[in-house]
Each structure stands twice: as structure tokens, then as C-alpha cells.
Amino acid sequence: MAEELDKNYINNKLDDLQYQLNKKYNSLIEEQIIAVNNEVLIDFCDQFFKKTKGQTENSTIELLPFYDWFIRNYSVKPLMSSSKPLQKGTAKTYRNAYNILKRFNDTVYRVRYDKINYEFYNDYLNWLYQQGYSTNYVGTQIKILKTIMIASHELGHHNNTECRKKYFKKPTEEIDHIFLSIEELERIKKLDFSDFKTVKTESGVFITKDKMDRARDLFLISANTGLRVSDFNKLEKDNIITVEDKKYFQLTTKKNNKPITIPINSTVIEILDKWEGELPRKMPEQHINYALKEIGEKAGIDTMVKITRTNGGIIETKEYKKYQLITNHTGRRSFCTNTYLSGMAAIDIMAISGHSSERVFYNYIKANNLQRAMKISENKFFS
Incomplete structure (x- = not known):
């Protein structure tokens, strides 16, 4: 008799599940809130069997489905925090972070809101390091996960606040990034590419004489203005203003939407004159990076530099020729250091x-300690 009662209970429960599952599926398809996949439906089933009084259907949007929705939704709609959508590059970073967490979910254990705790934090960190990721890249994963957890909490999908505790911190590591001195930048400025022969990179990109010339000038603009590649690579003649015979760049930065005005120095004036008052034509970021390695080598920027990084939890120190480390961002870093x-x-x-x-x-x-000390020594206190 007990078996018969259990059978009736189970069948009734399954009938109810089928009804609720069909209802939820039709609702998701109609509202297009999140992508309907196995993960979403499995989470719904789990929530159905664990559901307590007072829960709403919105609570069935678990962590990974919400993560996916967050990226797709805020790639086109304004974020609550900034009142503007995710930048294209930021959305790509979030998508990569989502894919990494999804891989952990599929290969280690399922990740749910109620699993985000001290044990998960340590498990996830260890797994990330085992994948060979650098400390700062691991830190990015934790930072974005915290953002997703806080956003989903604010929208009422869970009550877990573990990610706000002190232990749930973003690992960071200071990397000895290079900068180029005024003298090294001058050597780059004086380069002549008239005899440069086209080279093909390992990735199949052809670096021509024209690309070398444009990449050099774009990089020098960055090194003399502090602009990021996303900004110096989109400068136009309309960004130049003249006030009392002095020229300035006036623009709104792409990353943080800040209006800035930058005095144009003699080096940039020479570049503008060379291009007949126009800015060098923009280039794909990676093409500039490829060209900069060639430019640095041609300029003889080849002192040996030791770089220490933590990869996969292991501290590694490698030596590079300085030109091998020059990137778009070196210009901005050089500006800040030299000024x-x-x-x-x-x-x-x-x-x-x-x-x-x-x-x-x-x-x-x-700047190294000696350079800082020399600058500080110029203060009248030490006179």
C-alpha cells in the first residue's frame, strides 16, 4: 500500500513538474529574457524540487544563466552602475570570464549561488592557477564574478553575500612593465623606413613600410599625450582646437567617458605637419603591436630586461630584449613616467x-628607486 501511495505521489509530482516546466519554457521563449538551454531547464527542475514558500519564479534564474543574460542584456542596455552599456572590449572580457566559469562548472562541480563560499573561492582559485593563468588574469575572473554576484543579488535572485567578505578578494601582482625614456623615443622618432623590407609575422600579418611609418607616429602621439590606443587610434582633425595660438586635442575618452583636453607638444606638431594637418590613418591594434617590435629593434632598444610573473601559481623570471616588450600601452606608460x-x-x-x-x-x-630619489632631491627641502 505504501508503495502505491509513493507511486501516486511521484506521478503527481512529475505531472506537476511537466506542467510547470512547459509553462516556464513558454514564458522564457516569449519574453526572451535568457537563452533557453539544458542548463536553464536543469536549474529550473532543481529549484522545483527544492522550492519553498515565498520564492518566486524569478529565483529560478541561477548563476550561470544570469551571467549569460547579464552580458547580453548590458551589451545593449545601460548598466545600473554607470548608466551606459558595457563597452565592446569589456563585454568580450566578461564573455571570456563566463566561458571559464562554465568550464569549471562542467568539469569540476556545478556552480550555483549557494555554492559561492570560502570553499568555492579556494577551489576556483586553485583550478584557475592549474590552468596556467597569471595572477592578474585570475584576479580579473574573481573581480567579474563578484560583479555578477552583486548584480544578481540586487535583482533579488539570491541572498548570498559571501562575495562581499574580505577573503573574497581579487589576487593582484605588480608587473615590471617597461617605459621608454625621452632618449629612446627620440631614436624612434628619427627612424628612416625608406629601405624597410616587408616582413611577415608568425600570425601571417604583413608589416609594410607604410605600416611601420603610421605605427611609429601613432605610438609617438600616445607617448606625448598619454592616450590609450582606443583613443589615439581614432583621433581626427576635428579633435584639434586652437586657443591663443596653442593647439590642443579635445576628446572624450572611450574607456571611462571622460572629457579631456591635452596640449599638443612639438613632437606631435611635427607629426601633424608631416601628414598635412591630418592624423595618421588608424590601424588594427595588433598590427601596431607587431610593427612596434620591428620599430624598437630598428631603433636599437635592445637592453636586457628581467620580467617576473606568476603563472599557474609558479613564479617565473624571464629575460627579454626591451623591444620585445613594447606594446601600444607602452606609450601611455612612458608619458606618465616621463612627465x-x-x-x-x-x-x-x-x-x-x-x-x-x-x-x-x-x-x-x-621609474626605479634611483630615478624617484633624483626627482625628489630637486625639492627645495633637500636643497
């Missing part, structure tokens, strides 16, 4: 570079 060493006030440099905090700004200052 700092010249005696320019940090607050004035930040007004140009667009940094919002001194902590982040000083990470860009790559």
Missing part, C-alpha cells in the same frame, strides 16, 4: 591621462 620625472605635478598628469585615482596612476609610474 612625472620632468617634475610635472601628479594631479596635472592625471588630468591629461584621465586616471581617477592616484593608486592606479602611480602603478603607471615605472
